[in-house]
Amino acid sequence: MLVEKVRGAMRIAAICPEAHAQGLTPGMMLADARAQVPQLGVEPHDPLADLQWLERLADHCDRFTPLVATDPPDMLVLDITGCTHLFGGEAALVAAAEDSLARFSDHVRSGCGDTPEAAQALARFAPGLSFARPEDGDVVLRRLPVAALRIEEEVQTALIRAGLKTIGDLAMRPSAPLAARFGEDLVERLDRLLGSADSRIVPRRSPPALRFETRFAEPIARTEAAMAALANLAGQAAEALEQRGMGGRHFAARFYRSDGRTFDLAAETSLPMRDGEVLMRLLHERLDALSDPIDPGFGFDMIRLIVPRIEPMAPSQLQLEGGAVSEEAFAALIDRLSSRLGRGAIRRFQPRDTHIPEQAALTLPAVDLPAPEPWAAPQTGEPPSRPIHLFDPPQPIEVIAEVPDGPPHRFRWKRQQHHVVRFEGPERIAAPWWKHAPGKSGLTRDYYRVEDARGRRFWIFRHGLYDSERPDPRWYVHGLFA
Amino acid sequence: MSPARDSLESLKAHIAGLERACAGESGGEPAGMARTGHAGVDAALGGGLMRARLHEIFAFEADDAGCATGFAAALALRLGGTLVWLREGEAERRGGQLHAPGLVEIGLSPAQVILGTLPDALAVLRAAADVTRCGDVGVAVVELWRNPRAFDLTASRRLALAAESSGVTVIALRIAATPAPSAAQTRWQVSAAPSLPMEANAPGYPAWRIELLRQRGRPAGGAWRVEWNREQACLAEAPPVGGAGTGGAAALSGAVLPLSAGRPARTTGLQRTG
Structure with a gap:
């Protein structure tokens, strides 16, 4: 059982099923609970740890869809539009997600609906249902209690007093009197739940421009093998970028460990780049510089490479007098140093057009600044007029x-x-x-x-x-x- | 692609070598060395400052930080190539920022400078090891304040070995530090020297008193008063301004007195307080 301090009193924040069976409920005072069940095991509630755990689960769920949102304290919302066929249908995807999450938690409840609100209402009040036809879902939705709207306690009580106990009761009423009596918010939530108003999730990450991934039937437990698989993905990325005539400025690799942890490896470049070998060298630099190395544990079951930022890149050509080549070499040097020492640590000077001395030069991360502006030449025959x-x-x-x-x-x-x-x-x-x-x-x-x-x-x-x-x-x- | 680039690089290096040999710089540069331009210094160094080695520049007092920084920048300019300047965050607070317009005034282009600011001395040394391994870097300046425990004989030996294998010249800029055994090729001490005044008794070109404290494989010793000439990008013998050091001040103001005749009160004030 977890307790937290609410207005000076220790109250129950969360309980296990055994405690629930004893008649305890969240929100009770700890002293009252102790009076009922003297042999209580009590731990302090740590909302931050809960949140981190939820984030980790969300990372884990990245494997089902790129659009994952967290809904604290205890819910994940996955937008599976367009992803279902990869898993063999909605029901199969939900089952796969439940299976994989069941490894981390005793209680997984899922719901699948037309809108995020419908899905969460089904997950909370009618878990484990899967529907052959979309109309069935609508029927179940209408049978749910008004609490599924996630409205305030007072509004909920008022609705029940008025005899409106289920969603269906509410949906039958004209919306204008409802809004006048119980507030605009209620009608809006009802519309979203029933899918008559547009509603979408705010994913934790926006979908990247390019995405490559490889899954393993058997988890691979060696970092070298994982890097070799990543090199393969880097080659694919290079090919795709070349086809589009683009180059990447930012590359991020993510290793999904079979126990749900994920590891990130990212590289940024100061010029658009699409050379798989160079990318792997940058990622290796980053890997060497990591303070805690990537621990394969029981092995990785998936590796993904995404390219969030792409920019047009013209095919390059060697120049005999060495103009472009030296520029490229300089940019490559900056990329290597930045991936090794951190992007904020490696900087370059950028002149600014101002007379105020302390504002005359900016130091900007070198990765963001591929070609600094030229500096004004000093006056010949004069000693330095500015300090070093x-x-x-x-x-x-x-x-x-x-x-x-x-x-x-x-x-x-x-x-x-x-x-x-x-x-x-x-x-x-x-x-x-x-x-x-x-x-x-x-x-x-x-x-x-x-x-x-x-x-x-x-x-x-x-x-x-x-x-x-x-x-x-x-x-x-x-x-x-x- | 890569063999073509390699051969192009080697051709370029060859041409650069030929050009250097043909240049009028008093007979060209010896291989693997960079002339400073000052005859006495070059003679003491056996031709010039050795590339791909570790060199130490000391400023014993924090007030000489500007001079030592200027000398390091000047040597980096002579050595050529991309300059990576690594500093501690503390140096930024104590000694001020590296000011890009000031680098321009020395003759360095800030566009060729990569500045690395690391939290502490240990991070600076780690970064220096990484930078020194990159063959594309021309010069790496490692600025360390005081005597960090991390920079011991082993650390300097490691840097020197990395420099030799990669061809990067490493300049350890030690400010407010005292010399300790190290694997450096040369060890310099830099302090300020009175400059040759310009018109109206204005401070002149950067002038330093440099002393070669130690040198591997050659007799050490030698102190010079040098002036940095930005147009020629070389060190030059500083013209005498009436004796080096603090004692020269009175003679100095005497020599330029006609130009500052409009301020007689100031001169008397100096005599009274000095």
Whole structure:
């Protein structure tokens, strides 16, 4: 039995059939239950673990249809439209799903209906029925109690008091008075249940552009063999991509273990790609870099490769002078590093058209940035005007200057005095006009390149113009020059 | 496809070798080495900085991080190829971000730089091992702050071996660190040096005091004051600015005094406080 704390009292959240037979019900107080059945075994309720377990079951059910939705706390909804013929009909699919889920749980209830709501109502109130004709399902539906609508407790009681006990009773009534008396929600739910309103599930994953899978009659228990099977799928994917004139940017392999666990292996590329061998190399890199290796356990019974993102890709040709080739090699290097070290860790610089120094360069994941824009060439004959290290945020310093709006004379940074021997400036960088207006926070910065007595070169700035913007402008060091 | 590409690659490498030999760079580069452009440094190194080796650059103080970074970037530019720069997340907080416009000012194109930011020193070293195994990388800069325990003799030996087998030159940039036994080919110490002032006493080109602390198989020793010339992309002897180090400050401002005549109060202020 599982208990949870509801408004200060321990109440029963879930019970086993034996406890139910003793007359206990969910929602009871633990103290009352103990009074009835003193030898209760009690565990705290963990909704998060339940949810994770449901997600794992949903992963498991991916093998029946790509469109799987979870309906917490205890339901999975599978959209099996167009999948049934693969299993030999609706009833056979439901039986297969029940069989495979029965391995994980004692109680599996299933229902198969025209709409998700009908299916869940049948699963909860009339499990285990399979219908030869669709009309039969409708008849059963109409016999279900109003609780199958999953409406609020008060509405339910009100309906029963009014003598409307089954779905059929409700369906016979005109909808306008029902809506006026019990709310729009009721009518909407009724329509969805009976299939007169459109209703669909929100799958956990959108269907991928391309999907390849292989199933094994006997689970394979060696990772090498699984990777060999995956290589076969990669070859198929390459062929299909070539036929379409497309290349993949994202590849995801999923291993389905026979006990319901799944393992993912994904690779991303910075340029569209359709080379099976290169893909396998990337996936192997990813496999080597995994912190907990893929454990085959009792073996995998299915492997699937999906290509969620595809983009047009022109057939490539070797260039004698090596333009495209070196670009490809560079992209391949980025792909390898990104799949090994993680896509966020490997970045490239992208220039931005702004004067604000800390916004002048972006670092973006290299995989997303196949060709960065060119950088403006520095001015010839001039020493560097931008530092090689930039502090973000700038570090505050104490500055002594001759005059408040003059150049710095000496400054104190990290408890160390620096005497300014040489300086150049100010280089005035104003905040953008939409921040610079009176009353806004944007202040003008006066940047100085300074060199101290030991030859260290700093980039420091005064934040705010003296007198006109601030009475006592603060100073900051913003960067270190080479 | 792949044999064709291989032969194309070898032809290209051959042509590049011929071009290098023909180039006027004072007789061309010795095989497997990259000239720094500074005659004294090149002579001490026996021709140039060896490729496919591990080199260590030390900045003993954190304040010299900018100079050491600049020197590493300059060497990477001389060595050529794709540059992979690996940093710790802590370096980002302590020493600031690697600023792409600043790399442009050194002469490196940020488009050829891949930046890797890893959470800690151990992750950086693991990534460095991976990067060094990729033959397509030209130079890998491994930036480490302080003395991480993970970077010991074994780790450096592993990096050096990987570099030798793949042909990637590895530069270990050690900031605020003290030298410890390692398998590096060369070990440098970089600190700031006063630059030759431009007009109106403005700070000039990047100038560093570099010292060759140690070198495998050759006598070590030698300290130079060098200046980085972006247009020529080479190190050059820094012109004298009235003696190296802190003592030169007074003579320095004297030499350029006529240009800063408009600020007499500042000069006296310096004398008073200095």
